Amino acid sequence: MDTIAIIGGGPAGLQAAVRLRELGFEATVFEEHEAIGLPENCGGLISRSGVKALGLDLGECLQNEIRGAKIFSPNGTMLKILCPKPVAYVIERKEFDQMLARKAKEKGVKIAPHSRLIDIHGQSLFFKSKERGELKKAEYVIGADGVNSAVRQLMGTSISGQNFIHTAQATCTGNFEKETVEVYLGNFAEGFFGWMVPVSNEKARIGLGCRLGKNPAENLQKFISQKYPDAKSYGTKSSLIPCGAPLTGTQLQKGNMMLLGDAAFQTKATTGGGIIFGMKAGNILAETIAEHLKHKKPLSQYEKNLAPLNKELRMHWKIRKYFDGMKNGEIDALIAKLKAKGIEEFLEKEGDMDNPSKFVGKLAGRPKFWFMARTLLDIARS
Numbered sequence: 001m002d003t004i005a006i007i008g009g010g011p012a013g014l015q016a017a018v019r020l021r022e023l024g025f026e027a028t029v030f031e032e033h034e035a036i037g038l039p040e041n042c043g044g045l046i047s048r049s050g051v052k053a054l055g056l057d058l059g060e061c062l063q064n065e066i067r068g069a070k071i072f073s074p075n076g077t078m079l080k081i082l083c084p085k086p087v088a089y090v091i092e093r094k095e096f097d098q099m100l101a102r103k104a105k106e107k108g109v110k111i112a113p114h115s116r117l118i119d120i121h122g123q124s125l126f127f128k129s130k131e132r133g134e135l136k137k138a139e140y141v142i143g144a145d146g147v148n149s150a151v152r153q154l155m156g157t158s159i160s161g162q163n164f165i166h167t168a169q170a171t172c173t174g175n176f177e178k179e180t181v182e183v184y185l186g187n188f189a190e191g192f193f194g195w196m197v198p199v200s201n202e203k204a205r206i207g208l209g210c211r212l213g214k215n216p217a218e219n220l221q222k223f224i225s226q227k228y229p230d231a232k233s234y235g236t237k238s239s240l241i242p243c244g245a246p247l248t249g250t251q252l253q254k255g256n257m258m259l260l261g262d263a264a265f266q267t268k269a270t271t272g273g274g275i276i277f278g279m280k281a282g283n284i285l286a287e288t289i290a291e292h293l294k295h296k297k298p299l300s301q302y303e304k305n306l307a308p309l310n311k312e313l314r315m316h317w318k319i320r321k322y323f324d325g326m327k328n329g330e331i332d333a334l335i336a337k338l339k340a341k342g343i344e345e346f347l348e349k350e351g352d353m354d355n356p357s358k359f360v361g362k363l364a365g366r367p368k369f370w371f372m373a374r375t376l377l378d379i380a381r382s
């Protein structure tokens with residue numbers, strides 16, 4: 001019997017597997033696809049602070065370094081945040097996942113490709129493997145199986161469509177500013193935004209997210225031709241991003257089943273970024289299971305141990321909700337006011353793309369931003 005079955009060989013599941021091995025426990029990663037990292041569909045933008053905190057050596061996955069962002073309101077008003085040093089990296093996602101898988105294998109993690117989880121009954125797990133059914137046994141199941149998690153469904157959790165963003169993203173060639181990502185706000189990307197993540201001066205990933213039912217692929221083509229008229233796009237892919245509060249209680253852990261990463265909504269609702277948070281949560285879950293196996297600590301500790309991470313994720317969710325309620329004109333007015341009050345300089349000094357708690361309190365403490373006091377206090381109380 002496998003002690004711990006990890007469903008899904010993405011960054012969150014692989015990191016949990018590595019950490020479990022470091023703590024002395026057996027873990028098998030079951031991945032539905034033949035190869036780790038495929039199909040690839042990601043902007044590949046991760047924070048420098050997150051990379052440092054996780055002790056990652058990006059090696060050949062590193063494609064670009066980012067010093068800031070340009071944020072455009074619907075009428076074109078721009079906030080430009082440019083830091084003196086890189087604050088984020090652009091990675092080649094397939095290589096990144098495969099690098100994590102190599103590290104996991106070196107530590108002794110077993111990876112079972114072609115293993116699609118279909119059902120769970122107690123400690124019995126049913127997989128579909130190359131058109132054949134397979135039965136495996138495991139004492140604990142980690143559902144790190146992404147946004148459409150089968151484990152989440154088998155735990156009986158159903159999530160309404162309002163908590164998902166439908167995205168389309170293409171690879172583009174053209175002329176891009178290598179050091180800044182670009183973000184376009186407005187009702188053309190209702191509930192989310194349009195983005196450009198530069199891989200180099202000649203290549204970028206351009207994408208757009210919106211609520212379900214709004215046809216992001218069609219909107220993306222319009223977005224690219226309007227904002228990047230000289231760009232040539234290819235390889236458009238569509239996918240969902242979880243966009244809601246992180247799961248808690250029996251939605252997070254039920255009996256021997258636990259959710260992790262996108263499956264658990266451990267994704268920043270402001271940007272859709274989930275690599276760093278999923279991996280950090282992977283470490284926390286591995287340590288929780290180790291404490292359970294060594295010292296009989298309850299698995300419900302997982303939620304308690306996630307508290308600092310979930311505080312940040314809830315802040316991201318509140319910031320997202322604040323923008324969601326706004327019409328184009330209101331976003332224009334807000335961006336113009338923030339620019340006039342010096343938000344660019346403030347974010348260059350104090351901004352943190354992962355941890356809003358590091359700057360929301362400071363923002364609330366500056367009288368010139370008190371016009372947003374109620375919102376800032378609400379976010380800070382997450």
Ligand SMILES: Cc1cc2nc3c(=O)[nH]c(=O)nc-3n(C[C@H](O)[C@H](O)[C@H](O)COP(=O)(O)OP(=O)(O)OC[C@H]3O[C@@H](n4cnc5c(N)ncnc54)[C@H](O)[C@@H]3O)c2cc1C
Nearest residue numbers: 008010011012032043044045117145146261262273274275
């Ligand atoms: C267009 C787009 C752009 C993005 N850009 C960024 C970005 O720039 N930065 C960032 O941090 N995040 C980004 N994200 C989000 C990021 O991709 C996810 O947050 C991250 O991949 C979550 O990791 P995970 O390990 O939880 O899940 P995943 O990476 O989704 O891995 C889940 C794995 O489980 C497997 N699986 C699924 N079901 C089963 C099953 N039943 N049985 C077995 N295996 C199964 C899948 O094949 C997959 O390999 C983006 C997402 C999208 C869609």
